Amino acid sequence: MGYPDEVRAGAPVGSAIVIDLRLLREEPDRIRASQRLRGESPSLVDDLLRADERRRTATQRFEAVRAEQRSLGRQVPKSTGDERAVLLARTKVLAVDVKAAEAATTEAEQALRAAHLAVPNVVEDGVPPGGEDDFVVLREVGDIPRIENPKDHLEIGEGLRAIDTERGAKVSGSRFYFLTGVGALLQLAMLQMAIQQAVEHGFTPSITPSLVKPEAMEGTGFLGAHASEIYRLEADDLYLVGTSEVPLAAYHSNEILDLTNPERFAGWSSCYRREAGSYGKDVRGILRVHQFDKVEMFSFCRPEQARAEHLRLLAMEEEMLAKVEVPYRVIDVAAGDLGSSATRKFDCEAWVPSQGRYREVTSSSNCTTFQARRLNIRYRDEDGKTQTAATLNGTLATTRWLIPILENHQQPDGSVRVPKALQPHLGGRDVLEPSR
C-alpha cells in the first residue's frame, strides 16, 4: 500500500510541509535521536533533507523560467511584424523549458512528500524508551473490588441477554456481536453520558462520517505501518474509519483557523478494524472486535498549547472512568509503541476482574504538527503569519468499556449494579437485569 497514488489523489503538497522542514533543518540531530528511540532508521531524516533541497532547486528554476516567459509574453500583443516573429520564436522555445521545469518541480514535490510521510513524529522529551512492555505506570486509581469467582463480561452479558456473540458470528463472522436489551441501553447511556460531559467542557458534539477518502486516512497517519488494520472499499476508493479521529482531523483540512483558543470536538461514530495479525488474541467476548462505537475527543490548538491540552484530554478520560466507578491505571506509553503520529501517548487501562489485570480502555495522543502538516491545517499567529497547528485525540468512551463496567459491578445473582452517574441515562434504573 504505497502513498504515491494517494498523493496524486489530491493530498495537499508543498507549502505546509516546508514550514516544518525549516524546523527539521535546524534540529536534524534531535530528530535522528527520536528516530533511534522509536527503533526506526535515522537516515530517513537525511532522505527528507535531500528531497527538500532537490525541491528547492527545482522550484527556483521553474520560477525563473516562468518569469521570463511571462515577461516576453506580455510584449507579444504590443509588437508587430518581424519583431513579433522573433518574440514568438523565442517564447516557443521557452514554453518547452517551462513545461520541463514544471514537470521536474512536480516530481520533486512528490518525492519530498513521500520522504516526508516516511518520517514519524518526533518523540517528546520524557517518553520512556523501549517497546510495548516498557511503559511507565503513572498512577493507579480506585480500589480493586473483591469478587469471588468473577464471571467474565460475556457470561454476565449473556445472562442479562445483553451481548450475543453467537448470532454476531452467524450473521457477520467472528469478532462481531449484537448488543441487545440492557446491553444496547447501557452502551447508549454510556456514550450519551460521554457526550454530555464533553459538552459541559466546551467540546462540540459531532456525529461524523464513517467512510473517508484516502487523503483523510493518509493525513492522519493510518496508512503507514498499520494499513492492514483498515477496511477499504475498493469499488468506491473509500476507507472505513477505525476512529472518528480521522474525519475530525480532516474536518479542518486545507483551512486556516483562529486558534486563539483550542478548538475541541467530541465525535460519535462507529469504528471498524480488521484486527489483522491478532489471530487467537482476545477472541472471547467484545474486547477485540471488528466494529464498535466510540466517543472520541479531538483538539486543534497551537503547538505550544499541545502539552497542556494533552493533560486536559487525559483528565477528561479520568473523569469518565470515575463516573463509571471502575478502577484504572494510567500509563505513559514507550517510544517504540507510539505509532507514527504521536509524540507522546497516555493510555488508561481499566481493571478487568475476570482476567485479574488492567486492559486498555482509552488512549490519548499528542500528535503535535504531524497530522496538521499532512492535512494542511494552519492558524494565524500574532504577526499574521500562518503556522502549522497541533492536533490531539483521546478516547472518552467506547464499547469496550462495557467489559469493566459489567465485570466490576457484577453481583452474585448475575445482575449488575449501575454506577450512580449512569443511572439518569438509563431511565433511573440502578441495577441491570435481563429484560427486553
Added chain:
RNA sequence: GGAGACUUCGCCUAGUCCGGUCUAUGGCGCCGCACUGCUAAUGCGGUUGGGGUUUUAUAGCCCCUCCCGGGUUCGAAUCCCGGAGUCUCCGCCA
C-alpha cells in the same frame, strides 16, 4: 439512476460567446482618516489569498491562485477533455 443549470479574491457579483495590461469589475462587510455632543449618516483612502525572497523596519521583488486535474496555444478565468461539488426537475428508496 435520468435531464439540466451552476462553481470567480470573506459574502454577493461583472467578465467566459469573440484567448493577450483580467497583475479580475462593482457592491456589502471590514480597516484607517476626516466631519459631526455620542451613535448613526456622509466623504476620502485601503482591502483576494498562499508560498518564496529581501529588509532593523516600512516597502519591494518573484512564483502560484478565477472548484480540482489534464490538454490546445507563444499566451487560458476565457477554448477542449476528465473529475469533484452545489442546485433544480424526474425516477426510486430507507
